[in-house]
């Protein structure tokens with residue numbers, strides 16, 4: 001089975017910068033370059049969806065300097081990449097509590113989502129995102145959605161349609177870089193049957209070889225999805 005949707009916890013930017021005696025933000029900048037590279041690897045590999053954890057609901061606790069630097073980086077990513085995303089057929093989407101973001105950033109996001117809506121490769125950026133928060137927000141919409149879809153509806157499907165990822169398939173493979181072995185509140189509902197791949201490589205160093213190794217590991221797994229082996 002091929003990877004249709006790849007999710008990534010892009011971890012290790014801070015350690016990458018520290019090793020080079022650089023400010024943490026330099027690590028995040030190098031992380032944004034890594035994302036650009038990996039997006040191209042995904043397209044070459046025929047992957048249709050890439051979801052990246054760029055800012056969690058917990059990341060607001062970081063220093064003011066780091067938070068504002070990350071927000072500026074996101075805004076400049078949107079501005080500097082807009083043309084290339086349209087040209088390359090990338091559909092840009094944001095999941096998470098977008099109302100936590102500044103109004104200016106919200107407007108920039110909405111404009112880029114609109115401009116890129118016809119793309120056939122989807123880049124999903126999780127911003128002020130937490131899996132539990134997403135589930136709680138979905139639960140608030142659930143009973144109304146169930147009422148509209150009728151008694152015979154599949155409840156899990158109706159619930160999934162209330163999540164931020166409503167029209168996006170569940171990830172097949174989740175990669176976490178930098179040696180941490182946790183899911184850290186990322187895509188909790190969506191990763192029920194996802195294969196996990198952990199690597200010690202720090203995110204800014206993640207390159208073509210590391211990407212190929214992860215896909216190779218995935219291709220060796222037997223995905224039973226709760227069923228029996230054939």
Ligand code: FPP
Pocket residue numbers: 010011012013014015016028029031032035053054055056059073074077125178
């Ligand atoms: C985790 O590394 C990384 C983040 C909290 C931010 C990820 C953000 C980017 C890669 C920026 C680019 C994103 C876009 C969409 C332009 P860490 O800081 O926790 O690293 P550490 O554990 O080594 O300190």
